[in-house]
Amino acid sequence: MPTGRVRWFDAAKGYGFITSDEGGDVFLPAAALPTGATTLRKGAKVEYSVVSGRKGPQAMGVTPIASAPSLVKATRPKPDDMAAICEDLIKMLDAAGNTLRRHRYPSAAESRKLATLLRAVADNFDVED
Incomplete structure (x- = not known):
């Protein structure tokens, strides 16, 4: 499973982006967040699955690995x-x-x-x- 860090996520817009450890950005829709989560902090380390979306790679099944330090x-x-x-x-x-x-x-x-x-x-x- 690929890993990366949350580049940014806007709960009001319902999406954000993950910067993959392999390089490149992956679209992060709110639907991919874990059950009960409404947002992810910038810089949080995550593990996710990738599917092909209309405009490129899209994250699904996101699991936080470690939160970004405050x-x-x-x-x-x-x-x-x-x-x-x-x-x-x-x-x-x-x-x-x-x-x-x-x-x-x-x-x-x-x-x-x-x-x-x-x-x-x-x-x-x-x-x-």
């Missing part, structure tokens, strides 16, 4: 660094809460800074397994 997980800060970041975030949120208790919103600059920091911290906690 870039987010690999670039996360160390737990000690995240602890310090969370403590600073708590201080900023506390200050924003005190401003709101005085019936005012924080300034536009403070709001943007807080929103940016919240998104960045959330991204570090939101890791795909």
Whole structure:
């Protein structure tokens, strides 16, 4: 059975492509995914069968062998660094809460800074397994 890596897969479009280990691309329809799977991550190693489609080789019976490593997980800060970041975030949120208790919103600059920091911290906690 041939193997390759998922070049890309778009669940909304219902298809993607596999780059074969032997070279060349193979069309990957959503129907070829394992039962219960709705998408495959870019770079995931897969095993599949090949059939001739209207426009060239087409994958069928795709089986994931190994998932691609998570870039987010690999670039996360160390737990000690995240602890310090969370403590600073708590201080900023506390200050924003005190401003709101005085019936005012924080300034536009403070709001943007807080929103940016919240998104960045959330991204570090939101890791795909």
